[in-house]
Amino acid sequence: MTTMTLEPPRLVRTKPLLEIRDVSRSYGEVRALHKVSATAYPGEVLGIVGESGSGKSTLLRMMNLEELPDSGSYHLDLPDTPGDLFELDRFARRMLCATRIGIVYQNPHLGLLMKHSSSGNVAERLLIAGERRFGVLREKAREALSASEFPLERLDAPPIELSGGMQQRVQLAKAIALEPALLLLDEPTTGLDVSVQALLLDTLKRLQQERKITMVIVSHDLGVIRTLADRVMVMRRGEVVEVGLADQVFQDPQHPYTQQLVHAKL
Amino acid sequence: MTRVLDIQALSKGFSLHHLGQDIAAFDAISFSLDAGEFVLIKGINGAGKSTLLRTIYRSYLPRGGAVVFHSAHGPIDLARAADVDIAHLRRTEIGFVTQFLNARPRVSAEALVAEPLRLAGESADAALHTARGWLSTFGVKEELWQAYPSTFSGGEQQKVNLARALILPRKLILLDEPTASLDAGARAALVARLAELKENGAAMLGVFHHPGDVADLIDRVIDLTPDAAPEEDREDVAV
Ligand SMILES: Nc1ncnc2c1ncn2[C@@H]1O[C@H](COP(=O)(O)OP(=O)(O)OP(=O)(O)O)[C@@H](O)[C@H]1O
Ligand SMILES: Nc1ncnc2c1ncn2[C@@H]1O[C@H](COP(=O)(O)OP(=O)(O)OP(=O)(O)O)[C@@H](O)[C@H]1O
Ligand SMILES: [Mg+2]
Ligand SMILES: [Mg+2]
Numbered sequence: 001m002t003t004m005t006l007e008p009p010r011l012v013r014t015k016p017l018l019e020i021r022d023v024s025r026s027y028g029e030v031r032a033l034h035k036v037s038a039t040a041y042p043g044e045v046l047g048i049v050g051e052s053g054s055g056k057s058t059l060l061r062m063m064n065l066e067e068l069p070d071s072g073s074y075h076l077d078l079p080d081t082p083g084d085l086f087e088l089d090r091f092a093r094r095m096l097c098a099t100r101i102g103i104v105y106q107n108p109h110l111g112l113l114m115k116h117s118s119s120g121n122v123a124e125r126l127l128i129a130g131e132r133r134f135g136v137l138r139e140k141a142r143e144a145l146s147a148s149e150f151p152l153e154r155l156d157a158p159p160i161e162l163s164g165g166m167q168q169r170v171q172l173a174k175a176i177a178l179e180p181a182l183l184l185l186d187e188p189t190t191g192l193d194v195s196v197q198a199l200l201l202d203t204l205k206r207l208q209q210e211r212k213i214t215m216v217i218v219s220h221d222l223g224v225i226r227t228l229a230d231r232v233m234v235m236r237r238g239e240v241v242e243v244g245l246a247d248q249v250f251q252d253p254q255h256p257y258t259q260q261l262v263h264a265k266l
Numbered sequence: 267m268t269r270v271l272d273i274q275a276l277s278k279g280f281s282l283h284h285l286g287q288d289i290a291a292f293d294a295i296s297f298s299l300d301a302g303e304f305v306l307i308k309g310i311n312g313a314g315k316s317t318l319l320r321t322i323y324r325s326y327l328p329r330g331g332a333v334v335f336h337s338a339h340g341p342i343d344l345a346r347a348a349d350v351d352i353a354h355l356r357r358t359e360i361g362f363v364t365q366f367l368n369a370r371p372r373v374s375a376e377a378l379v380a381e382p383l384r385l386a387g388e389s390a391d392a393a394l395h396t397a398r399g400w401l402s403t404f405g406v407k408e409e410l411w412q413a414y415p416s417t418f419s420g421g422e423q424q425k426v427n428l429a430r431a432l433i434l435p436r437k438l439i440l441l442d443e444p445t446a447s448l449d450a451g452a453r454a455a456l457v458a459r460l461a462e463l464k465e466n467g468a469a470m471l472g473v474f475h476h477p478g479d480v481a482d483l484i485d486r487v488i489d490l491t492p493d494a495a496p497e498e499d500r501e502d503v504a505v
Contacts, residue, residue, distance in 0.1 A: 006346055006347065006348050006349065007347060007348055009348040009350050009351050010339075010342060010347070010348070010351060011339050011342065011347075011351040011355065012348070012354050041350050198372075199371070199372070201371065202370070202371050202372045202373070230353055244327070244349060245349045248324060248325055248326065248327060251320070251325050251326065252280070252320075254327065256283035256284065263284070
């Protein structure tokens with residue numbers, strides 16, 4: 001394989017919004033991540049694909065500051081957040097994660113209080129950020145749910161009574177309520193039936209275009225990644241084996257594992 | 267003449283690891299392209315025409331050589347430029363026109379066509395207005411403008427695709443058989459638009475199923491058939 005090394009960016013002068021460097025993490029004998037680095041530029045969608053257990057969700061939890069690596073560093077190019085975010089104390093990490101980062105998990109139970117109202121779930125985010133006025137909370141929760149194309153007549157229904165697609169919209173509303181700089185999506189459409197999946201994808205695409213949110217999306221569904229991602233990173237056994245423009249990774253995959261992955265889907 | 271593209275010893279092949287196969291597409295191709303020039307690529311099936319265009323656009327990673335593009339920000343080697351720089355150039359200076367539309371669920375034809383203008387900073391209204399103009403020029407029926415192209419006929423999708431791909435002027439336009447399966451009216455509209463873009467200085471490199479359509483635009487021909495003369499000038503064109 002004679003892939004030429006690429007140069008650093010010259011035309012795009014903005015700094016990456018997200019820069020995670022050489023993170024490694026082991027759980028006992030399991031090496032979940034080994035020297036993984038990733039960047040995402042402002043407004044860009046980075047797709048992550050890879051086999052089961054390759055460390056994708058672990059990496060996303062680190063980007064969400066829920067979990068720390070054994071080694072490695074993490075920078076977000078935001079005002080008032082200089083330095084390595086992994087060095088912040090627990091409180092500062094939680095605050096940053098609640099106010100500047102949004103996440104949607106595959107399993108809505110991880111992201112939502114299933115028995116509270118949907119609007120309450122979204123408002124909780126705003127409460128953490130310090131909003132106390134009831135009217136404002138309700139209005140902002142409503143706005144975020146509406147932007148996520150959640151049916152507003154179900155505002156007060158608890159997620160447990162909603163369909164999978166609607167639960168994902170509540171997670172999404174919660175994630176975008178504070179206009180985060182970074183939106184993390186871990187298999188957001190898995191388990192939804194195809195038509196519901198298409199609608200959710202469409203909502204994501206629209207939000208991305210209208211709000212220019214930087215996104216990192218993990219999915220086993222290459223169609224989802226193809227629809228949304230500008231660049232794609234391929235992971236295997238805790239390592240990055242390939243990264244490139246989405247069309248290049250899909251049409252001219254370089255690594256044997258990527259070739260296998262792409263051709264299996266054709 | 268203002269230089270737009272310098273291709274130097276460009277090589278491309280594919281290693282198919284699971285098959286233990288290596289497919290050579292082309293080796294050490296060199297040529298250049300000036301502003302306002304229209305170069306036809308020809309060659310037998312499998313000669314590497316599409317591969318050459320995709321390698322320049324960086325949908326394919328070259329194996330060796332250089333693709334120096336003289337961008338508004340100075341020369342940059344597309345073979346080695348960072349992914350984000352390539353993405354930037356695709357939004358602003360380099361266009362790729364194929365016969366296939368990338369339809370998206372619940373995005374109307376007019377919105378798809380207007381999108382490049384909106385991304386370039388035009389107001390939604392102005393972009394939509396221009397988009398409708400081009401849909402009409404390429405012969406897409408007005409009742410389809412607000413419909414979703416995923417259900418359109420092949421030809422209708424192709425017209426939407428052309429409108430979208432050619433709505434913005436570009437410094438370099440790559441064309442891979444954009445006329446295949448188009449009706450005569452749309453073909454004429456396409457050729458007129460290409461003539462206009464050429465007149466305004468766009469450099470174009472294209473593969474055409476019926477090169478006769480664009481005969482009046484062609485300045486040079488590059489033949490990728492193995493053992494063919496590497497380059498012919500306009501007088502030699504046998505289209
Ligand atoms: N908290 C934990 N404790 C122990 N092992 C863990 C923990 N988190 C992750 N692992 C292990 O780390 C490895 C990577 O897991 P991760 O969930 O990141 O994979 P993934 O790429 O998201 O896989 P999938 O595609 O199946 O979701 C797995 O072997 C997993 O069992
Ligand atoms: N993504 C790819 N992966 C592997 N091999 C490829 C790929 N794309 C092209 N090739 C191979 O490269 C060679 C050149 O193909 P290419 O599509 O460029 O030919 P072409 O000149 O455009 O032919 P046609 O006239 O049929 O369109 C062929 O042998 C083809 O199989
Ligand atoms: Mg996972
Ligand atoms: Mg071809």
